[in-house]
Amino acid sequence: MGCPSCRGKGYIYFDAKNIRAVVSSVSGNKEQDRIGLQELGSAYATFSAEDDVGYRDRITFADSTIRYTEVIFKSEQGKNDKLNFKAINIMALKTIDATYNQGEHFTLSDDGLEIVWDPSFTGINAGEMYSVLYNMHPAYIALNPIHEIRGTYTMYHTLGQEVYKPLPKQFMIKREDFVVHANGTLQSAW
DSSP: OOOTTTTTSSOOOOOOOOOOEEEEEEESSOEEOSSSEEOTTEEEEEEOTTSOOOTTOEEEOTTOOEEEEEEEEOOSTTOOEEOSSOOSEEEEEEOSSOEEOBTTTEEEOTTSSEEEEOTTOOSSOTTOEEEEEEEEOOEEEEEEEEEOSOEEEEEETTTTEEEEEEOOEEEEEEEGGGOBOTTSOBOOOO
């Protein structure tokens, strides 16, 4: 649990690249289908064979946005609060009794990963809970390789030989904030 890179998850992500995917069967229901159990927040994604997607890879849909809410315990005075996911913008930040304004009480860090409190802000005490609503790009984790090893041999008569050609891969993907670890905690990006 003390690893600063993976925060106890055992996985870190690096070397992101842009790829294209076909996504189907996005479902909000838990139901049995011919492939297996399909749970809330899951979908099927097919990737080009050249895009070397593998188990536990993170797929972030940069062309889409979703709303995400989380509850945070306020850090000590003068320290920033980390968000679970990279925020595009903050829509609301509230305690039970009050609403706080971006630009007046806090700002979003340049990387979108932290709430930066104004140095003079004293409206929320350290350890007190508040909720934050923000927009983010939906991120999914490749969990169930349905068609991971696929290929075909094609006979090229002009070459007089068979050539192996990999075929697209398909995975069941699950929205990252719905992935549950063995210890019962939900996945977070950081």
